[in-house]
Amino acid sequence: MRKNAKIFLTAIFVALCCVMMVGGLAFAQEKFPSKPITFVIPWAAGGGQDLGARAFQPVIEKFTGVSVLVVNKPGGGGSIGFGEVMRSAPDGYTLCHISPSINIVKYTIKGTDVDYVKFEPIIFTAYAPETLVVRNESPLKTLKEFLDYAKANPGKLRVGNPGYGAIHHVGGIGLELAAKIKFIHVPYKGTAAGFPDLLGGHIDAYLVSLNDVLHMINGGILRALGVACPERNKFVPAVPTFVELGVNHNVLSYHAWLGPKGIPKERVKILYDLFLKALDTKEIKTHYETHGGQISVKGPEEF
Numbered sequence: 001m002r003k004n005a006k007i008f009l010t011a012i013f014v015a016l017c018c019v020m021m022v023g024g025l026a027f028a029q030e031k032f033p034s035k036p037i038t039f040v041i042p043w044a045a046g047g048g049q050d051l052g053a054r055a056f057q058p059v060i061e062k063f064t065g066v067s068v069l070v071v072n073k074p075g076g077g078g079s080i081g082f083g084e085v086m087r088s089a090p091d092g093y094t095l096c097h098i099s100p101s102i103n104i105v106k107y108t109i110k111g112t113d114v115d116y117v118k119f120e121p122i123i124f125t126a127y128a129p130e131t132l133v134v135r136n137e138s139p140l141k142t143l144k145e146f147l148d149y150a151k152a153n154p155g156k157l158r159v160g161n162p163g164y165g166a167i168h169h170v171g172g173i174g175l176e177l178a179a180k181i182k183f184i185h186v187p188y189k190g191t192a193a194g195f196p197d198l199l200g201g202h203i204d205a206y207l208v209s210l211n212d213v214l215h216m217i218n219g220g221i222l223r224a225l226g227v228a229c230p231e232r233n234k235f236v237p238a239v240p241t242f243v244e245l246g247v248n249h250n251v252l253s254y255h256a257w258l259g260p261k262g263i264p265k266e267r268v269k270i271l272y273d274l275f276l277k278a279l280d281t282k283e284i285k286t287h288y289e290t291h292g293g294q295i296s297v298k299g300p301e302e303f
Contacts, residue, residue: 048255077105206222
């Protein structure tokens, strides 16, 4: 009786092993991607991260034959959107278009569990400098005028940024320290959310990434006063750097793609190759050229 029971249990064990092997083989051989991909944007629609994702959307759809959904999840300096991706299934179907804010929100946003190490890097695609802009009708015509006014009137200027605790909020604090000035920080849930207040004169200036506003600068809607990089930027060569005026303020924002930690390596490679192929298309090159993003590729390991 015991012998028969032992044989029976052994048979069940072997059968289960076979099922697991077949299941694992099926997962390994499953076509990827074979269902819709979701791009989560941790900012409101209309900003640089959002527009960048929407530029990739039709290109990735064309390459894969699957739908790509763009979902905006603004708030918490990006931590709401970051957190949604971090907690999603690590199957490669939920990706996040990120900025450097993902590196700092755990220090600036109380209660968030978002941490860069909990994500799977896919690809780094482009970067752009922080840029100080005003509406075209602003009485502040130059960076020197802005700095002089801020020094003479501490705490009077209202300067917007795309998110509390995010990269340009922290950049603004850095500017205050470097230039020995003081202004009022006005955070928004994404870059686009602050444009109505800037154009309506409710804030005096806006600290954003150049790729958020280049089209508005070229269109005569906004005026760039300064760029936060060591040398002048090729997209706005007439705009001085902060360093030129003796202010050691350099902040680079970037565009990159991540997924939740644990995406199978073969899927990471497929996604990397898709984005790399997309970066070589006319559509994506034109997007970055139009919006002031400098294409710079880093793979998962280097990133």
